[in-house]
Structures are given as structure tokens and as C-alpha cells.
Amino acid sequence: MIRALLPLVIATAIGGCASTPANVGPPDAQARGASQHVVAEGPVGAMPAGTTVVSVLALPQPAGAILGPHSHIPGFTYVLGGVATVAFVDGKTVDVAAGEAVFTPANVVHVHSNERGRGVAIALAALLIGAVVGLVMLSRRGRRWTPLWLVGLITIGAIGVADPTMNDWYFIAVRPENQRGAAMPVPAARRTHESAALADLGAGPFLERLDAFVIEPGGRTMAHRSDGAETLIVTDGRATICVGGAKTTVDRDQALTVQANTPLQLLNMGTAPLGVVRFSVRPRSGHLETLVDSSPC
Structure with a gap:
């Protein structure tokens, strides 16, 4: 499909964002062996009424699956694997590949689907049928190629079990507290993270943003605090997150939310x-990263 971005969507690889300060301060507070880029961001007029939490839902879809049409709170579709197609009511469509994201504004009707997986599923089915037919014909004729054909059939079956036709994506958003633990929208969904109640961030407007980090072994990000909440979602490896002198280990497909000014x-x-993918929400006039005097480790 033709990629078309909503005017409110700012996505993928915006390097060197002005909100990231220079790498200065004591050595243990400086970044080392870490790279970072902006994946997507979007404006939010106001938080949901009452107490709020950060929610990260994992929503895999088999080939041809459709979720919607629906509308909801603002948030991000961040793709872990495959391609997720998001089609908006105004006719615009975004194909979101692994490592990319799209921002959905509040109350905008849209549909999530796995269109790209459909072609792969058809091709695998055709290969499997052909392999079965070929194996039967060779067996009847007593051909010596039968064992090799059987190996091919097993290989195709193994690929099918791994299911390369699936996509897998997170929906990341700030939700009302009363939606904590709500029913999942698709059968295979998993609840990756629900934070503690967020501290009040004021009246808004706000800016939500996703950043992607890659940190080499022995590396670290810059020690900082933010004017908003930050949720750190581990997509590969195991993270050690220092907050207020305490170290927390976070594994793949897990997350930790850190309150504003921490x-x-x-x-x-x-x-x-x-x-690591970082979801942040802060007042639009606030700073995403402000250097601190020493490492919180």
C-alpha cells in the first residue's frame, strides 16, 4: 500500500532532536556506547480525567486479521515484527514496519490490520500443498528423491509453525486508572506493562513521544530527569535502570515507568x-531531558 502520513504524525528517525542536551557532567553521568533517535511523536490536548496510568499492550495479528474500526485515547502503534497497516477514516493508510511507529490522535476512527501477511500465508499454503502432492506421487513411484522431498515438506511445516505471517505490535498510551486490567481486544494479546498511578502533569497541552535506544555492552545513557513521565520498554536484551540510587533489572517485553522529575x-x-523504546509524556512547554549532577546509580 502507498504510505501516507497524517499531518499530526511525526515519525521515524528524526536524529539530533533539540530537546536532548549536550553530553556533559561527571563521567559516570555521561552517555557512553549509546545511540538514540526519535521514532514518532504527537500532540495531546489533555490527559484522561482522574488518575491515569501508562499502558503497554502487545497485540499480535495473524495474516488478514482486522481490529476495528474504532477510536480511542491517543497513543502509538509501535511494531516489533512484520508490518502493521493502520487505515484512517479519511482514507489515509500507513504501513508500519518493525522499529517504526505511528501516532493516533484522540477519537480518530481507524482500523488495524495485517495485510502484508496475507500474501505470505497464501504462498506458504501453496508450497505446502505442492509438497504434499509431490511426496505422494514420488512415494507411489518408488523414487529415490522421496526422502529429500520429505525433508522439504518438514521444513515448510516448521516455517508454518513459526508463523512468519504474523505481525506483532505494541499499543502504548496513557489510560484512565479505571481501565487497568480491562479485557484485551484480541485473543492473543498480552499486557506488557501497566504503571503505577502517574503524578499530576498539569492541565496541558502535552507532547507524547517515542525514542529508540541501542546500548552496547558496558554502555549507558545520559543521567537525566524529565518534566514528564518516562516508560522504558525493553525490546532486546536485559536493561539495568537506575532510579534514585536503586537498580532495577528489566527483561525483554517488560517495562518500567519513572515519574516526572526523577x-x-x-x-x-x-x-x-x-x-529500549522510551515512551514519554510531558507538558508541551517542558523539557524531555535535563542533566543531573551525578549518576542515580
Whole structure:
């Protein structure tokens, strides 16, 4: 499908954002072996009424599956694998690949679907049928190629079990507290994270944003605090997150939310690269990252 972005969507690889301060301060508070880029951001007029939480739902879809049409709170579709298609009521359609995201404004009608997986599913089905027919014909004729054909059939079956036709994506948003633990929208969904109640961020307007980090073994991000809440979602590896002198280990497909104005730093103490997606929500006039005097580790 032709990629078309909504005017309110600002997405993928906006390097060197002005809200990220220079890497200065004491050595243990400086970034080392870490790269960062903006994935997407979007404006939000107001938070939901009452107490709010950050919610991260994982919503895999098999080939041809459709979720919607519906509308809801503002938030991000962030894709972990495959391609997720988001079609909006005004006719615009966005194909979101792995590592990309699209922002959905509040109360905009849209549909989530897995269109790209449909073609792969048809091709696999055709290969499987052809392999079965070929195996039967060779077996009847006693051909010596039958074992090789059987290996091919098993291979196709293994690919089918792995299901490359699925897509897998997060929906990341700020929700009312009363939606905590609500029914999941699709059968295979998983609740990756629901935060503690967020501290009041004021009356708004607000800016929500996704950043992607890759941190090499032994690396770290800059120690900072934010004027808004930050949720750190681990997509690869194992993260060590320092908050107020305490270290918390967060594994893949888990997350941690840090309240506004709380010093934090992200470390990779493992042996493989660490991938993290950060969801942040802050007053539009506020700062995403402000240097702190020392590492919170």
C-alpha cells in the first residue's frame, strides 16, 4: 500500500532532536556506547480525567486479521515484527514496519490490520500443498528423491509453525486508572506493562513521544530527569535502570515507568546490545531531558 502520513504524525528517525542536551557532567553521568533517535511523536490536548496510568499492550495479528474500526485515547502503534497497516477514516493508510511507529490522535476512527501477511500465508499454503502432492506421487513411484522431498515438506511445516505471517505490535498510551486490567481486544494479546498511578502533569497541552535506544555492552545513557513521565520498554536484551540510587533489572517485553522529575539512567550490563523504546509524556512547554549532577546509580 502507498504510505501516507497524517499531518499530526511525526515519525521515524528524526536524529539530533533539540530537546536532548549536550553530553556533559561527571563521567559516570555521561552517555557512553549509546545511540538514540526519535521514532514518532504527537500532540495531546489533555490527559484522561482522574488518575491515569501508562499502558503497554502487545497485540499480535495473524495474516488478514482486522481490529476495528474504532477510536480511542491517543497513543502509538509501535511494531516489533512484520508490518502493521493502520487505515484512517479519511482514507489515509500507513504501513508500519518493525522499529517504526505511528501516532493516533484522540477519537480518530481507524482500523488495524495485517495485510502484508496475507500474501505470505497464501504462498506458504501453496508450497505446502505442492509438497504434499509431490511426496505422494514420488512415494507411489518408488523414487529415490522421496526422502529429500520429505525433508522439504518438514521444513515448510516448521516455517508454518513459526508463523512468519504474523505481525506483532505494541499499543502504548496513557489510560484512565479505571481501565487497568480491562479485557484485551484480541485473543492473543498480552499486557506488557501497566504503571503505577502517574503524578499530576498539569492541565496541558502535552507532547507524547517515542525514542529508540541501542546500548552496547558496558554502555549507558545520559543521567537525566524529565518534566514528564518516562516508560522504558525493553525490546532486546536485559536493561539495568537506575532510579534514585536503586537498580532495577528489566527483561525483554517488560517495562518500567519513572515519574516526572526523577533522576534516571539506563545501563547495559550484559554481553549483547540492548534495545529500549522510551515512551514519554510531558507538558508541551517542558523539557524531555535535563542533566543531573551525578549518576542515580
